[in-house]
Amino acid sequence: MATLLLNWGVVRGEREVHAENRHQAILRKLREEGSLRVSDFAAELGVSPVTVRRDVEILADRGLVARVHGGAMLPDTWAETAPTGTAPGARASGAGTPGAGAAGRQRVIGLIVPSADYYYPEVIKGAREAAAAHNLRLVLDISGYDAGEERTQVERMIGDGVDGLLVVPSGPRGWYEELPVPVVIVERRPEADEVAGIDHVLSDHVHGARLAVRHLAEAGRRHLVLLVRGTSPTAQWIIEGFEAGVRAAGLEAPRTTSVLDLGDAGHGSPEYDTPVEALLDAAAEGRVDAVIAHPDNEALALLRRLRARSIPVPGKVAIVSYDDEVAGLADIPLSAIAPAKREVGAAAVELVVRRLDQPDAPRHRLFVLPQLRARSSSGG
Incomplete structure (x- = not known):
């Protein structure tokens, strides 16, 4: 050009x-x-x-x-996304204030998230509110789910002198232990002993999925399906919670429960339409009476298809969405599992402040429990 x-x-x-x-x-x-x-x-x-x-x-x-x-x-x-009363780019006025470093400099915390238009705006808000309460300056960058870009952003922030990092990783995490500043991993679950020396804070999606199953079972629903995008970083934990929930509710009989993984199939493609139409057939015939769908857009798409087939919601099929970004805006408001995203962001700031003040303190793996918001789609 x-x-x-x-x-x-x-x-x-x-x-x-x-x-x-x-x-x-x-x-x-x-x-x-x-x-x-x-x-x-x-x-x-x-x-x-x-x-x-x-x-x-x-x-x-x-x-x-x-x-x-x-x-x-x-x-x-x-x-x-800024907390009330926070001025853009504001800095501390001098030494001796909360959040100030050894030389009176305001501490700066970097936050890297994969997206700023779904799920993570509330995480950002929570982090900004907690940072303001500690008189910290929070700086933000978006990785776009690109592990290479994420690493570049981390290196740039460290080069600019941040005191700590909050990161939602899009790739391998082991290298974070080698960084010269404290790191808190956000909304990613550690596996076995991976990054054992790093603090974590995340939503307990296993608990959230179990909560959805229990809600439906208590409403008398017996034939549950989980509709999920397996490519999502949280999908495996939602599947784990769903399967544990149906076992706990006594819904283990063959062909009464299943997981329908749509992978990355596009709406309108044969890979998407074929399994979804089979699900609709099962709902029409009474072989499925409830669906948990992750994320919200899949729940909304399912609701449209059910209504196009004149399958009553919640009369014949109940729906519980997972994420609760836009579930309540559907023409039949969708019940939803709502991760406490703002609390996750705030807790991440609290952990990095604790690590800065107490470098040798025990490591934390903090799970924040999602909540159920019952609405019309499940009879709530």
Whole structure:
């Protein structure tokens, strides 16, 4: 790309873009995309990252943008997940305040999540609220479920001098034990002795799935199916909890319970439609009377198909969704298992603060219990 496609049409090259034009370009980029990364936008403009970082600071001082780690956001976008009363990019005013380091510097905690548009916004909110309570500065980055990008972000944050890290890993975790700052693994369950020297905080999805089964069994449902995307990082724990729940409820008879794993099959594909249509047939014939579906979008899609087939919900089939991001917005509000996402984010901050203050304290693996929110789809 030889030119920068902006209204003022500056040609990339050795000539540096005028400061006011750069400021307008930054604001235009933020209006179009919501956020920008300093290094990427500097390359787009053909100027140094230091120049763009200085421009962002000027715009932040004017209240036009919010500074975040490695980039910028519009203030309104930042405010959607920032705790009440927290100023974007705020810093501590001096020594002796809670959260200050040995030299009076405000501690900085890095948070890396795979996504900011599903599930994790509440985790981010909880972390920001807890960070504000401790007078910590929290900086955020999004890995996009890319393990390589995640590692780059970790290295960048450490290079920028963060005091600790909260990470939702998208790949192997063993290397986190080698880092020079405390790390808390978030929403990923440790396996055996993996990363034994690192604190963990996560939702107990095994408990959540068992809670859904128990709710349906107590409502008189006997023929349960779990509809799940096995590619989800939490799927194996939901399956484990579902299977344990049906055993505890005495629903082990052959062909009365099953797990339907959709993998990564796309909606409308034969790999998706064939098993889902078989499930609908079983529901119409009374061989299935309840479905637990993860995530919410699968529960919503199932509800649409059941209604298209004139199969009453909850009369003939009860539904419990898992995640409760949008379940309550369905035309028949869906009962849901709601992981305590905000509490997970807050607990992660508490653990990293504890580790900073007490480096030799025992390690923690903290499981936060999800809750059932009973609505119309299960007769609640």
